[in-house]
Amino acid sequence: MKKHLFASFALSLSLYAAIAQHPQVRIANGLLEGGMEKSGIRSFKGIPFAQPPVGDLRWKEPQPVANWQGVRKADHFGNNPMQKPIFGDMRFRSAGMSEDCLYLNVWTPATSAKEKLPVLVYFYGGGLMAGDGSEGRYDGESMAKKGIVALTVNYRLGVFGFFAHPELTKESPHHSSSNYGYLDQHAALQWVQKNIAAFGGDPKKVTIAGESAGSISVSVQMASPLSRGLIAGAIGESGAAINPTLAPIPLADGEKNGLAFAAAKTTAKSLAELRAIPADKLLEAAAAFTPGSPAMSATIDGYLLPKSLPEIFMAGEQARVPLMAGWNSAEVPYQFVMRADEPTPENYRKAVKQLYGARAEEVMQLYPGNTKEEAIRSATALSSDRFIVYSTWKWADMHSQTGGKPVYRYLFSKLKPSAAPQTPGVFRGAAHASEIEYAMGNLASDPAVKWTEEDRKVSEIMEAYFANFIKTGNPNAAGLPEWPAITKGSKVNFINIDTETKAEAEQDRKRYLFLDQVYMKK
Template sequence: MKASTLILPAIAVCAFAIHPSFAADRVKTANGILESTDAPKDGVRSFKGIPFGQPPVGDLRWREPQPVKNWNGVRKADQFGPRCMQRTSPGADYWFRGDGMSEDCLYLNLWTPAKSGEEKLPVLVYIFGGGFQNGDGSEPRYDGENMARKGMVAVSINYRTNIFGFFVHPELTKESPRHAAGNYGLLDQVAALRWVRKNIAAFGGDPERVTIAGESAGSISVSALMASPLSRGLMAGAIGESGAMISSLPPQRLADAEQNGVKFGAAADANTLAALRAMTAEQIQEAVTKVQGLRFQHRTGWLFPAKAPYGNLRGRRASQDSAVGRFEHPGAIGALRLGRRRSYAGNARQRHQEVIWRQCRRHPAGLRRHHHG
């Protein structure tokens, strides 16, 4: 990955005065009162397992997320919610801190300075990667404590992945009032941003200064959200690392995605949408393993009004505050734990010599410029 291809936000995190005006362990949101029972750590208070959508179970499976229902009393926000349904390979570098796995997984986590000034703080919303197959907002690499120490409100979110987040079937297309099946995981991300827009001020954040960020599939999601009119007005900046809609993982066409859905239904002996929704989550996961070559991922459609969203990325962006440049001080949630540019370059040379040599032969002038810059 070339540093010059990264999308950087025009945000500053170093000039925010801290005053004793926000130190509550209870916060009133649009849906009810949240309580963080954890004592502030190094000046940072966290709220975990905050619901931003109704559980997408039963008849809500494979539908766009529905708004959270209000609750009475005080809801504790001191534990990560469960991760969305997924399979992880042995030896994969995932470390989940949530309580198990469930379709009921639309939760976000938030870190904020325990005391913030009258001027609202910038907000960073991080979208995890994992090829749209795996991942969770509870992973330590996405922990927002360090970012909150720098004077911003940090948020990590969950979203549906794999077949639960990107399944398409002709009956789903017919059922949708917008003739748009699939992309439920991306719609979860939009729902999370809407929650942030509506509630972040209660946590000391500025809804007008929300930056989204992600790597791998999270970065593809960032570019998708930039292209989609559904997220217009929900963010002011964007950071994408190692992924974009123009990539080796392009969106699927509706016809191809529907064909995958029919194949899966036949393999699962559930040829109707009602039968598919009647299956347990575990039965669905088991059935997926019986069909080779199925791909459940983002696709073109209602989320992207054009047949291909690439033109939107070049022109009509939902986020205007983006730039191209290089990292000297990596600072995003889950940022490279390799130190600054020199140690990163040294690690890259050690681990990826063959790839670097290939790129040097292909782009000698550009590599020299970055090495000396």
């Protein structure tokens, strides 16, 4: 009898272990079977949130995914979007590259659908030309261990995600074209509203976040009348869709660029023929197309975006949610302005004169360069401001004035261990994208870097800020350096995340106000 009881008990344990290792969740479209991470976090990968955008669905809004019968395996990543290998720091874990790429991934600590945990939806960077939700540095396991249901989301890129054409506008029920990548993100947010409770998430506590093009995407989703009611908070790491950083262009201009591309790089005579071009051939054609204007750009289409982002934010028509936004201390190097010239005071002044003409002296007052060291520091600052800092500043500044919610601004200054040693008297800082692993708790995703205890401490602090914000709309908590919020009329302070993390007062507002005059005229 005891033997039978023991065997029955052992069998029960075995079945329980098997179920635990292969957790199942029923969503609107059917039953999913995921996996279990070593930490005990349940993960569901490669979940389709829209039909494959192929064939006649190329350059159309994402369409609802078809239901399935039985159990769908969700234990591996889906395909990454079509793209060229533009960035050397991207390491995908995807099933491969395909136009069939609209998949998302979920990591959850919840063991039931009743827990109503806060939700993070993360959009990857890559200039709207590259990237994938399978990248290890975006992995959601670490955030899930902090009590958050974390998602990464794929969206169409380049010519597949941001191609405008008069025929596309004509066939669209919304008289819109381009913006398919942003509409993919919107569809994913709709999926979250419908399904996230099954994973233990609260659809009323959804924070969207992203870095670079992902941050730009966050600013767009905040501005869009389609998505602004679907989110409770927003995090932007370096970037907003504001001139000069991938700002949407008028739809008519996008259509002209699309016509020019089709005429120069394809033999297609109709939209049907454009859709019939094999995905790899279309990718190659787009990569070879370099006219004066970008061929693939988001548009102010009257549907996703009725107006430019500055117009929407200054009118207070954006999502009125707490915002955490910031940038890195040296987003790009001084060569962005100096090109191949030596960073001497003479060459620096010449470069500023070429860029700003009659206003060069104003720039030299704001970004002085009287010595080589000062020229390097100022050229780095000017390069970074022109690349992505100004647009991020403008976004945060406008939202603090009209959003009615706190804005928390940061500067990330921690150098990665792999960065070259700092030369005395020469400015070095944290480069573009170097904060991602710290913020998401994923230092281990890059084993090639010799992370130190100092790096792990900075990561713990930064991830804690992010997690607290996702949970409460406020990054502060006991044991962390106090991070002051910016509200309308308040003094602008920010947190400087570095080996010694501390709050600081804004010193560079005059620079941004000058650039405001330059970029808001265009």
